[in-house]
Amino acid sequence: MVYIFGVPLLDALLFGAILVATDPVAVGAIFTRFQIPHRLNVIIEGESLFNDGTCVISVNLLKNIIFLGVAFSLLGATLSLLWSLVGAILLGTVLGWLTARLSRLWKDDELVVPTITVALAIGSYLIADHFLHISGVVATLFAALVFVYTEQKKLSKTERLLFHSFWDYLGFMTNSLLFFLVGIPLIHHFFDIEGNWLAVCIIPIVIVFISRAIVVYGGSSVMRIFRVKISVSWQNVLTLGGIRGGIAVALVLSLPATYQYKEIFVMIIGILIAINLVLNPILLHEYLKKTKLAS
Numbered sequence: 001m002v003y004i005f006g007v008p009l010l011d012a013l014l015f016g017a018i019l020v021a022t023d024p025v026a027v028g029a030i031f032t033r034f035q036i037p038h039r040l041n042v043i044i045e046g047e048s049l050f051n052d053g054t055c056v057i058s059v060n061l062l063k064n065i066i067f068l069g070v071a072f073s074l075l076g077a078t079l080s081l082l083w084s085l086v087g088a089i090l091l092g093t094v095l096g097w098l099t100a101r102l103s104r105l106w107k108d109d110e111l112v113v114p115t116i117t118v119a120l121a122i123g124s125y126l127i128a129d130h131f132l133h134i135s136g137v138v139a140t141l142f143a144a145l146v147f148v149y150t151e152q153k154k155l156s157k158t159e160r161l162l163f164h165s166f167w168d169y170l171g172f173m174t175n176s177l178l179f180f181l182v183g184i185p186l187i188h189h190f191f192d193i194e195g196n197w198l199a200v201c202i203i204p205i206v207i208v209f210i211s212r213a214i215v216v217y218g219g220s221s222v223m224r225i226f227r228v229k230i231s232v233s234w235q236n237v238l239t240l241g242g243i244r245g246g247i248a249v250a251l252v253l254s255l256p257a258t259y260q261y262k263e264i265f266v267m268i269i270g271i272l273i274a275i276n277l278v279l280n281p282i283l284l285h286e287y288l289k290k291t292k293l294a295s
Contacts, residue, residue, distance in 0.1 A: 001015050001016070004203060005264060007261055007264075010062065010065060010066055011066060011261050013062055014059065014062040014063065014066060015261075015265055015268075015269075017055060017058040017059045017062055018055070018059055018248050018251045018252050018265070018269065019208065019244055019248055019269065019272075020051055020054065020055040020058065021048070021051050021052050021055040021056075021244070021245075021247035021248055021251075022047060022048045022051055022241075022242050022243060022244060022245075023048065023243050023244060023245025023246055023247065027044055027241040027243060027281075027284065028041075028044075028045070029281075030281055030284055030285050030288065031044075033285075033288075034288045034289075034293075035293075036288075036293065037234075037293055040234050040237065040293065043230075043234075043238065044237075044238070044241050047238075049141055052137050052141070052247050053085065053088070053135050053137045053138035053141060055247060055251070056135060056136075056137045056138075056247075056251070057081055057084045057085065057135050057138075059251050060084075060135075061077055061080060061081070063255075067256065067259075083134060084134045084135040084138070085134075085135060085138055087128075087132060087134035087135075088128050088134045088135040088136070088137075088138035088139040088142065089138060089139075089142050091124065091127065091128055091132065091134065091139045091142075091143075092124055092128075092138065092139040092140065092141060092142030092143040092144075092145075092146065093142050093143075093146050095120060095123070095124045095127070095139070095143045096120070096124075096142060096143035096144065096145065096146030096147040096150070097146055097147075097150060099116060099117070099119075099120045099143070099147055100146070100147050100150035100151050102116065103116050103147075103151060104154075110158065110159050110162055113151075113155070113159065113163060114162065114163055114166040114167070117144075117147065117163075117167070118170075120143055120144070120147060121140050121143070121144065124136070124139045124140045124143040125137070125139065125140045127139070128140075174246070175245065175246045178246050178249040178250055178253070179246075179249060179273075181249070181253055201271050201275070204268050204271075204272045205272055205275050205276060205279070208242075208244070208272065208276070209239075212239055212242040213239050216235050216238045216239045216242070217235055217239070220235050231293075233291055233293050234293065236287060236291075237284065237287070237288070237293070240280055240283050240284040240287060241280070241284060242280070243276050243277060243280050243281070244269075244272065244273050244276050245273060245277065248269055248273060249269070249270075249273065252265050252266050252269045253266070
Protein backbone atom coordinates (compact mmCIF):
# COMPACT_ATOMS: atom_id res chain seq x y z
CA MET A 1 0.00 0.00 0.00
CA VAL A 2 2.87 2.36 0.79
CA TYR A 3 4.96 1.73 -2.34
CA ILE A 4 2.20 0.99 -4.86
CA PHE A 5 -0.57 3.38 -3.83
CA GLY A 6 1.38 5.98 -1.84
CA VAL A 7 -0.62 5.44 1.35
CA PRO A 8 1.12 6.52 4.62
CA LEU A 9 2.50 3.66 6.72
CA LEU A 10 -0.04 3.90 9.59
CA ASP A 11 -2.94 3.91 7.13
CA ALA A 12 -1.38 0.98 5.28
CA LEU A 13 -1.13 -0.91 8.58
CA LEU A 14 -4.84 -0.19 9.13
CA PHE A 15 -5.58 -1.68 5.70
CA GLY A 16 -3.51 -4.76 6.58
CA ALA A 17 -5.22 -5.16 9.97
CA ILE A 18 -8.63 -5.08 8.27
CA LEU A 19 -7.58 -8.01 6.08
CA VAL A 20 -6.31 -10.18 8.96
CA ALA A 21 -9.64 -11.92 9.66
CA THR A 22 -10.40 -15.12 7.74
CA ASP A 23 -13.84 -16.49 6.87
CA PRO A 24 -14.39 -20.25 7.34
CA VAL A 25 -17.89 -20.31 5.77
CA ALA A 26 -16.76 -20.93 2.19
CA VAL A 27 -14.14 -23.43 3.37
CA GLY A 28 -16.72 -25.25 5.50
CA ALA A 29 -19.02 -25.58 2.48
CA ILE A 30 -16.22 -27.36 0.57
CA PHE A 31 -15.28 -29.52 3.58
CA THR A 32 -18.78 -31.04 3.64
CA ARG A 33 -18.00 -32.76 0.30
CA PHE A 34 -14.87 -34.49 1.55
CA GLN A 35 -13.73 -36.54 4.53
CA ILE A 36 -11.79 -33.92 6.46
CA PRO A 37 -9.96 -34.83 9.71
CA HIS A 38 -11.78 -33.29 12.68
CA ARG A 39 -8.60 -31.63 14.02
CA LEU A 40 -7.98 -29.83 10.71
CA ASN A 41 -11.56 -28.57 10.69
CA VAL A 42 -11.13 -27.28 14.27
CA ILE A 43 -7.89 -25.49 13.29
CA ILE A 44 -9.62 -23.70 10.38
CA GLU A 45 -12.63 -22.63 12.45
CA GLY A 46 -10.60 -21.86 15.58
CA GLU A 47 -8.20 -19.65 13.64
CA SER A 48 -11.11 -17.66 12.24
CA LEU A 49 -12.80 -17.23 15.63
CA PHE A 50 -9.73 -15.97 17.47
CA ASN A 51 -8.38 -13.99 14.50
CA ASP A 52 -11.63 -12.01 14.38
CA GLY A 53 -11.13 -10.66 17.89
CA THR A 54 -7.46 -9.85 17.36
CA CYS A 55 -8.28 -8.21 14.04
CA VAL A 56 -10.97 -5.92 15.46
CA ILE A 57 -8.81 -4.89 18.45
CA SER A 58 -5.86 -4.10 16.15
CA VAL A 59 -8.08 -2.05 13.85
CA ASN A 60 -9.49 -0.09 16.80
CA LEU A 61 -6.00 0.66 18.14
CA LEU A 62 -4.88 1.97 14.75
CA LYS A 63 -8.09 3.98 14.31
CA ASN A 64 -7.47 5.69 17.66
CA ILE A 65 -3.96 6.65 16.55
CA ILE A 66 -5.02 7.84 13.07
CA PHE A 67 -8.36 9.53 13.76
CA LEU A 68 -8.05 10.62 17.40
CA GLY A 69 -4.35 11.46 17.41
CA VAL A 70 -3.61 9.13 20.32
CA ALA A 71 0.16 8.89 20.78
CA PHE A 72 1.49 5.39 20.12
CA SER A 73 3.05 3.61 23.07
CA LEU A 74 4.11 -0.02 22.89
CA LEU A 75 3.38 -0.53 26.60
CA GLY A 76 0.06 1.30 26.35
CA ALA A 77 -0.94 -0.63 23.23
CA THR A 78 0.00 -3.96 24.88
CA LEU A 79 -1.97 -3.16 28.05
CA SER A 80 -4.94 -1.99 25.98
CA LEU A 81 -4.81 -5.21 23.98
CA LEU A 82 -4.66 -7.35 27.13
CA TRP A 83 -7.52 -5.43 28.77
CA SER A 84 -9.63 -5.73 25.62
CA LEU A 85 -9.05 -9.49 25.44
CA VAL A 86 -9.16 -10.47 29.13
CA GLY A 87 -12.06 -8.15 29.97
CA ALA A 88 -14.02 -9.37 26.97
CA ILE A 89 -13.38 -13.04 27.83
CA LEU A 90 -14.61 -12.52 31.41
CA LEU A 91 -17.67 -10.53 30.33
CA GLY A 92 -18.61 -12.99 27.59
CA THR A 93 -18.21 -15.97 29.93
CA VAL A 94 -20.46 -14.41 32.59
CA LEU A 95 -23.14 -13.30 30.13
CA GLY A 96 -23.11 -16.66 28.35
CA TRP A 97 -23.55 -18.54 31.64
CA LEU A 98 -26.34 -16.22 32.87
CA THR A 99 -28.18 -16.46 29.55
CA ALA A 100 -27.93 -20.25 29.62
CA ARG A 101 -29.51 -20.26 33.09
CA LEU A 102 -32.20 -17.85 31.94
CA SER A 103 -33.07 -19.90 28.84
CA ARG A 104 -33.96 -22.90 31.03
CA LEU A 105 -37.03 -21.02 32.29
CA TRP A 106 -38.48 -21.35 28.76
CA LYS A 107 -37.02 -24.74 27.86
CA ASP A 108 -40.44 -25.97 26.65
CA ASP A 109 -40.74 -23.19 24.05
CA GLU A 110 -38.47 -23.99 21.09
CA LEU A 111 -38.76 -20.46 19.63
CA VAL A 112 -37.60 -18.61 22.73
CA VAL A 113 -34.04 -19.97 22.88
CA PRO A 114 -32.97 -18.64 19.41
CA THR A 115 -34.55 -15.28 20.30
CA ILE A 116 -32.64 -15.12 23.59
CA THR A 117 -29.37 -15.87 21.78
CA VAL A 118 -29.94 -12.91 19.44
CA ALA A 119 -30.33 -10.69 22.52
CA LEU A 120 -27.16 -12.27 23.96
CA ALA A 121 -25.15 -11.56 20.79
CA ILE A 122 -26.31 -7.93 20.48
CA GLY A 123 -26.24 -7.24 24.22
CA SER A 124 -22.78 -8.66 24.87
CA TYR A 125 -21.35 -6.63 21.98
CA LEU A 126 -23.00 -3.36 23.08
CA ILE A 127 -22.01 -3.74 26.74
CA ALA A 128 -18.41 -4.57 25.83
CA ASP A 129 -17.87 -2.04 23.06
CA HIS A 130 -19.89 0.99 24.17
CA PHE A 131 -19.80 0.78 27.95
CA LEU A 132 -16.62 -1.07 28.96
CA HIS A 133 -14.57 -0.23 25.84
CA ILE A 134 -13.32 -3.76 25.39
CA SER A 135 -13.58 -6.08 22.41
CA GLY A 136 -17.24 -6.61 21.51
CA VAL A 137 -16.31 -9.39 19.08
CA VAL A 138 -14.38 -11.41 21.69
CA ALA A 139 -17.12 -10.86 24.29
CA THR A 140 -19.77 -12.11 21.85
CA LEU A 141 -17.57 -15.04 20.85
CA PHE A 142 -17.08 -16.26 24.43
CA ALA A 143 -20.72 -15.61 25.32
CA ALA A 144 -21.69 -17.88 22.42
CA LEU A 145 -19.10 -20.55 23.30
CA VAL A 146 -20.17 -20.71 26.94
CA PHE A 147 -23.88 -20.72 26.07
CA VAL A 148 -23.53 -23.50 23.47
CA TYR A 149 -21.22 -25.56 25.70
CA THR A 150 -23.64 -25.24 28.63
CA GLU A 151 -26.89 -25.83 26.75
CA GLN A 152 -26.02 -28.02 23.75
CA LYS A 153 -26.54 -31.35 25.49
CA LYS A 154 -29.71 -30.15 27.25
CA LEU A 155 -31.53 -29.29 24.02
CA SER A 156 -33.56 -31.92 22.23
CA LYS A 157 -32.55 -33.03 18.73
CA THR A 158 -35.31 -30.88 17.21
CA GLU A 159 -34.28 -27.83 19.25
CA ARG A 160 -30.62 -28.26 18.25
CA LEU A 161 -31.59 -28.52 14.59
CA LEU A 162 -33.77 -25.41 14.84
CA PHE A 163 -31.07 -23.54 16.75
CA HIS A 164 -28.30 -24.26 14.22
CA SER A 165 -30.56 -23.70 11.20
CA PHE A 166 -31.64 -20.33 12.61
CA TRP A 167 -28.06 -19.12 13.12
CA ASP A 168 -26.87 -20.53 9.79
CA TYR A 169 -29.59 -18.56 8.03
CA LEU A 170 -28.91 -15.41 10.08
CA GLY A 171 -25.21 -15.66 9.27
CA PHE A 172 -25.97 -16.12 5.58
CA MET A 173 -28.28 -13.08 5.49
CA THR A 174 -25.90 -10.76 7.37
CA ASN A 175 -22.99 -11.80 5.13
CA SER A 176 -25.15 -11.16 2.06
CA LEU A 177 -26.09 -7.71 3.38
CA LEU A 178 -22.43 -6.84 4.01
CA PHE A 179 -21.42 -7.79 0.47
CA PHE A 180 -24.36 -5.85 -0.94
CA LEU A 181 -23.29 -2.75 1.00
CA VAL A 182 -19.68 -3.02 -0.19
CA GLY A 183 -20.88 -3.58 -3.76
CA ILE A 184 -22.58 -0.17 -3.96
CA PRO A 185 -19.41 1.99 -3.62
CA LEU A 186 -17.42 -0.63 -5.53
CA ILE A 187 -19.62 -0.34 -8.62
CA HIS A 188 -19.64 3.44 -8.29
CA HIS A 189 -15.84 3.68 -8.50
CA PHE A 190 -15.11 0.55 -10.55
CA PHE A 191 -14.85 2.36 -13.88
CA ASP A 192 -12.59 5.10 -12.46
CA ILE A 193 -9.66 2.69 -12.13
CA GLU A 194 -8.36 3.60 -15.62
CA GLY A 195 -4.86 2.15 -16.09
CA ASN A 196 -4.45 0.72 -12.58
CA TRP A 197 -6.25 -2.59 -13.21
CA LEU A 198 -3.14 -4.66 -12.52
CA ALA A 199 -2.35 -2.81 -9.29
CA VAL A 200 -5.92 -2.95 -7.98
CA CYS A 201 -6.97 -6.45 -9.08
CA ILE A 202 -3.88 -8.67 -9.32
CA ILE A 203 -1.12 -7.39 -7.03
CA PRO A 204 -3.17 -7.37 -3.75
CA ILE A 205 -4.42 -10.96 -4.21
CA VAL A 206 -0.85 -12.15 -4.99
CA ILE A 207 0.54 -10.39 -1.90
CA VAL A 208 -2.23 -11.78 0.34
CA PHE A 209 -1.61 -15.31 -0.97
CA ILE A 210 2.18 -15.08 -0.49
CA SER A 211 1.85 -13.62 3.03
CA ARG A 212 -0.63 -16.38 3.93
CA ALA A 213 1.84 -19.01 2.73
CA ILE A 214 4.69 -17.45 4.72
CA VAL A 215 2.60 -17.46 7.92
CA VAL A 216 1.33 -21.05 7.48
CA TYR A 217 4.55 -22.76 6.36
CA GLY A 218 6.81 -20.59 8.51
CA GLY A 219 4.51 -20.89 11.54
CA SER A 220 4.31 -24.66 11.15
CA SER A 221 8.12 -24.86 11.11
CA VAL A 222 8.33 -22.81 14.32
CA MET A 223 5.70 -25.02 15.99
CA ARG A 224 7.86 -28.08 15.37
CA ILE A 225 10.18 -26.69 18.04
CA PHE A 226 7.32 -27.28 20.51
CA ARG A 227 6.68 -30.75 19.02
CA VAL A 228 3.44 -29.68 17.33
CA LYS A 229 3.51 -31.22 13.87
CA ILE A 230 1.21 -30.20 11.01
CA SER A 231 1.59 -32.25 7.83
CA VAL A 232 2.45 -30.57 4.54
CA SER A 233 -0.95 -31.53 3.08
CA TRP A 234 -2.68 -29.82 6.01
CA GLN A 235 -0.47 -26.75 5.53
CA ASN A 236 -1.53 -26.63 1.87
CA VAL A 237 -5.20 -26.73 2.91
CA LEU A 238 -4.64 -23.99 5.51
CA THR A 239 -2.93 -21.81 2.90
CA LEU A 240 -5.73 -22.21 0.36
CA GLY A 241 -8.32 -21.91 3.14
CA GLY A 242 -7.21 -18.40 4.15
CA ILE A 243 -10.27 -16.80 2.56
CA ARG A 244 -11.26 -13.26 3.53
CA GLY A 245 -14.92 -12.37 3.95
CA GLY A 246 -17.56 -10.63 6.03
CA ILE A 247 -15.43 -9.26 8.88
CA ALA A 248 -13.10 -7.41 6.49
CA VAL A 249 -16.10 -5.97 4.65
CA ALA A 250 -17.74 -4.81 7.89
CA LEU A 251 -14.52 -3.18 9.14
CA VAL A 252 -13.78 -1.28 5.93
CA LEU A 253 -17.38 -0.03 5.78
CA SER A 254 -17.08 1.20 9.38
CA LEU A 255 -14.35 3.70 8.45
CA PRO A 256 -15.51 7.34 8.57
CA ALA A 257 -17.03 8.62 5.32
CA THR A 258 -14.60 11.58 5.40
CA TYR A 259 -11.52 9.34 5.58
CA GLN A 260 -9.46 10.14 2.49
CA TYR A 261 -8.38 6.54 1.84
CA LYS A 262 -11.75 4.87 2.42
CA GLU A 263 -12.69 4.73 -1.26
CA ILE A 264 -9.48 3.02 -2.35
CA PHE A 265 -9.65 0.65 0.67
CA VAL A 266 -13.25 -0.33 -0.17
CA MET A 267 -12.39 -0.82 -3.84
CA ILE A 268 -9.30 -2.96 -3.26
CA ILE A 269 -10.84 -5.04 -0.46
CA GLY A 270 -14.06 -5.56 -2.44
CA ILE A 271 -12.21 -6.76 -5.54
CA LEU A 272 -9.73 -8.81 -3.48
CA ILE A 273 -12.47 -10.62 -1.56
CA ALA A 274 -14.46 -11.23 -4.75
CA ILE A 275 -11.45 -12.87 -6.42
CA ASN A 276 -10.52 -14.66 -3.18
CA LEU A 277 -14.00 -16.17 -2.78
CA VAL A 278 -13.97 -17.45 -6.36
CA LEU A 279 -10.36 -18.54 -6.86
CA ASN A 280 -9.43 -20.12 -3.50
CA PRO A 281 -12.45 -22.45 -3.20
CA ILE A 282 -11.80 -23.76 -6.73
CA LEU A 283 -8.13 -24.41 -5.97
CA LEU A 284 -8.99 -25.95 -2.59
CA HIS A 285 -11.67 -28.18 -4.12
CA GLU A 286 -9.29 -29.46 -6.81
CA TYR A 287 -6.53 -30.06 -4.26
CA LEU A 288 -8.83 -32.05 -1.96
CA LYS A 289 -10.01 -34.16 -4.91
CA LYS A 290 -6.44 -35.22 -5.64
CA THR A 291 -5.13 -35.53 -2.08
CA LYS A 292 -5.96 -37.96 0.70
CA LEU A 293 -5.56 -36.13 4.00
CA ALA A 294 -4.16 -38.17 6.88
CA SER A 295 -5.90 -37.87 10.25
